[in-house]
Amino acid sequence: MAFSFRRKSAIPGFGLALGYTIAYLGLIVLLPLAALVLRAAEVGPGGLYALVTDPRVLGALRTSFGLALLAAATNAVFGMIVAWVLVRYRFPGRGLVDAAVDLPFALPTAVAGIALAALYAPNGWIGSLFEPYGIRIAFTPLGIYIALVFIGLPFIVRTVQPVIAECDREIEEASATLGANRWQTVFRVILPPLTPALLTGFALAFARGVGEYGSIIFIAGNIPYISEIAPLLIVIKLEEYDYAGATAIATVMLVVAFAILLAINLVQAWSRRRLGHA
Amino acid sequence: MPDAGAILQQNAHVAGGGTTAGTTRRRAPVTGEGPVARAVLIGVAIAFLSLFLLLPLVVVFVEALRAGVGAYVAALTEPDAVAAIQLTLMVAAIAVPLNLVFGVAAAWAVAKFEFPGKSFLVSLIDLPFSVSPVVAGLVYVLLFGAQGLFGGWLRDHGVEIIFAVPGIVLATVFVTFPFIARELIPLMEEQGTGDEEVAMTLGASGLQTFWRVTLPNIRFALLYGVLLCNARAMGEFGAVAVVSGKIRGYTTTMPLHVEILYNEYNSVAAFAVASVLALLALVTLVAKVFLESRYGDEIAARSH
Numbered sequence: 306m307a308f309s310f311r312r313k314s315a316i317p318g319f320g321l322a323l324g325y326t327i328a329y330l331g332l333i334v335l336l337p338l339a340a341l342v343l344r345a346a347e348v349g350p351g352g353l354y355a356l357v358t359d360p361r362v363l364g365a366l367r368t369s370f371g372l373a374l375l376a377a378a379t380n381a382v383f384g385m386i387v388a389w390v391l392v393r394y395r396f397p398g399r400g401l402v403d404a405a406v407d408l409p410f411a412l413p414t415a416v417a418g419i420a421l422a423a424l425y426a427p428n429g430w431i432g433s434l435f436e437p438y439g440i441r442i443a444f445t446p447l448g449i450y451i452a453l454v455f456i457g458l459p460f461i462v463r464t465v466q467p468v469i470a471e472c473d474r475e476i477e478e479a480s481a482t483l484g485a486n487r488w489q490t491v492f493r494v495i496l497p498p499l500t501p502a503l504l505t506g507f508a509l510a511f512a513r514g515v516g517e518y519g520s521i522i523f524i525a526g527n528i529p530y531i532s533e534i535a536p537l538l539i540v541i542k543l544e545e546y547d548y549a550g551a552t553a554i555a556t557v558m559l560v561v562a563f564a565i566l567l568a569i570n571l572v573q574a575w576s577r578r579r580l581g582h583a
Numbered sequence: 584m585p586d587a588g589a590i591l592q593q594n595a596h597v598a599g600g601g602t603t604a605g606t607t608r609r610r611a612p613v614t615g616e617g618p619v620a621r622a623v624l625i626g627v628a629i630a631f632l633s634l635f636l637l638l639p640l641v642v643v644f645v646e647a648l649r650a651g652v653g654a655y656v657a658a659l660t661e662p663d664a665v666a667a668i669q670l671t672l673m674v675a676a677i678a679v680p681l682n683l684v685f686g687v688a689a690a691w692a693v694a695k696f697e698f699p700g701k702s703f704l705v706s707l708i709d710l711p712f713s714v715s716p717v718v719a720g721l722v723y724v725l726l727f728g729a730q731g732l733f734g735g736w737l738r739d740h741g742v743e744i745i746f747a748v749p750g751i752v753l754a755t756v757f758v759t760f761p762f763i764a765r766e767l768i769p770l771m772e773e774q775g776t777g778d779e780e781v782a783m784t785l786g787a788s789g790l791q792t793f794w795r796v797t798l799p800n801i802r803f804a805l806l807y808g809v810l811l812c813n814a815r816a817m818g819e820f821g822a823v824a825v826v827s828g829k830i831r832g833y834t835t836t837m838p839l840h841v842e843i844l845y846n847e848y849n850s851v852a853a854f855a856v857a858s859v860l861a862l863l864a865l866v867t868l869v870a871k872v873f874l875e876s877r878y879g880d881e882i883a884a885r886s887h
Contacts, residue, residue, distance in 0.1 A: 415842055566706075
């Protein structure tokens with residue numbers, strides 16, 4: 306090979322494979338995203354700011370980000386418990402429970418959406434239990450929160466689970482030998498090394514929650530300023546042919562998504578430095 | 584002092600035995616929780632999963648069969664439902680092979696060679712996972728829509744992409760883009776280039792090496808990736824909703840058909856079509872578990 310771009314190798318096909326990869330990546334992913342950036346540039350920073358600070362847009366962004374944060378926090382707690390139980394304990398049906406964790410990945414979001422709406426509607430199996438106490442779940446922000454918990458759970462479990470499995474039991478034994486009780490061992494020996502994985506899972510669940518659409522719109526009620534999420538507002542703006550408005554919201558969401566991605570990479574680099582593994 | 588008996592008991596427990604290894608005292612083992620804490624944690628985990636995962640799944644089938652098997656079958660065999668099923672199958676049949684070829688090419692370049700900017704390339708491949716599905720649809724509208732960058736040119740040449748099948752395929756390809764590549768890259772990196780180098784030394788051509796050495800090495804990871812990619816391709820909603828225009832019987836995939844029926848308060852039909860998608864999800868999960876338990880080593884090096 307004439308060029309020294311890559312290290313010498315006896316294996317063929319580098320040019321073809323990399324060329325195809327970059328061409329396909331460019332065509333399917335980068336060119337369309339560039340169209341969004343271009344459109345945002347056309348609108349200009351001032352225009353974008355004006356569009357994004359519109360009260361209805363701000364409300365939708367607040368709903369999406371706030372509830373995604375709340376749901377990710379809920380999942381951090383329960384996902385952690387689920388991961389712990391799946392790794393450390395043996396009980397009948399464990400395999401089934403382990404497989405079920407991936408259901409939100411596999412179940413189409415629209416199916417999850419109508420199923421949750423049916424469950425939590427005032428006349429649904431769960432909604433009817435709360436209705437007598439005046440608590441409405443479906444068609445309120447509470448419903449969005451439920452859908453986001455559903456969609457985010459596997460992110461926490463599947464990032465934390467392998468790290469718990471790798472935990473060295475001898476460290477726990479050493480901790481106990483040195484006189485720590487179980488609580489102290491859990492909170493001061495076991496949990497700290499899990500933090501990077503937990504943060505990564507949290508960020509993934511949060512990012513997914515902010516962009517989620519299908520599982521939410523059926524249960525949300527979609528009332529502007531109250532239970533309208535940012536992705537739905539993009540769809541509404543598009544239906545009104547307000548491309549600039551849709552672009553502005555999408556730009557904010559894209560920037561935040563990249564910031565989260567960067568944060569995840571930083572957390573993982575930091576944990577590699579501190580703990581010596583990913 | 585650590586309770587040696589308790590540790591033994593704990594280890595036996597982890598090994599799947601669960602027998603008491605000669606301990607007489609019932610106290611919390613030092614590297615585990617006591618029986619009460621254990622029962623509470625398992626209880627909380629199962630209750631949480633039943634509430635959030637099992638119940639939504641059950642309700643799909645209950646609602647679908649609420650009006651009996653006749654109504655269920657009728658909802659699946661009416662012309663618009665059949666058209667939606669056909670379109671969904673067709674879109675997946677285009678999107679999955681496209682991403683399959685890309686996944687193999689990308690993994691070949693990334694895993695078998697060293698070049699500058701490699702980790703950046705891998706980040707770019709993962710990019711579609713961080714983009715909201717609705718934004719994924721939007722970018723294609725901005726590109727090919729009536730007011731889009733190429734909108735005028737496309738209209739002059741009579742090419743329809745947005746509110747037509749090509750747009751649905753493109754949006755689906757975008758959201759399922761990383762699935763196969765990200766299954767293959769870590770595995771092929773772990774396998775290295777030794778096998779291929781031996782094959783080449785023994786006189787095999789590049790293509791022979793690929794078909795007879797590399798492909799058999801990655802076949803189960805490939806199958807695994809195809810499975811996940813296909814499930815997402817058939818079930819994608821947000822991205823497809825934006826570009827489809829929802830022309831009934833023409834540009835409605837199964838998830839979009841579910842939405843239309845649900846919004847028309849035709850609950851039984853909506854859940855009937857949804858139940859087919861739920862079945863697809865269940866089949867995917869079962870196949871996934873089977874592949875993981877049977878060929879875990881050959882899928883290996885996976886990170887979700």
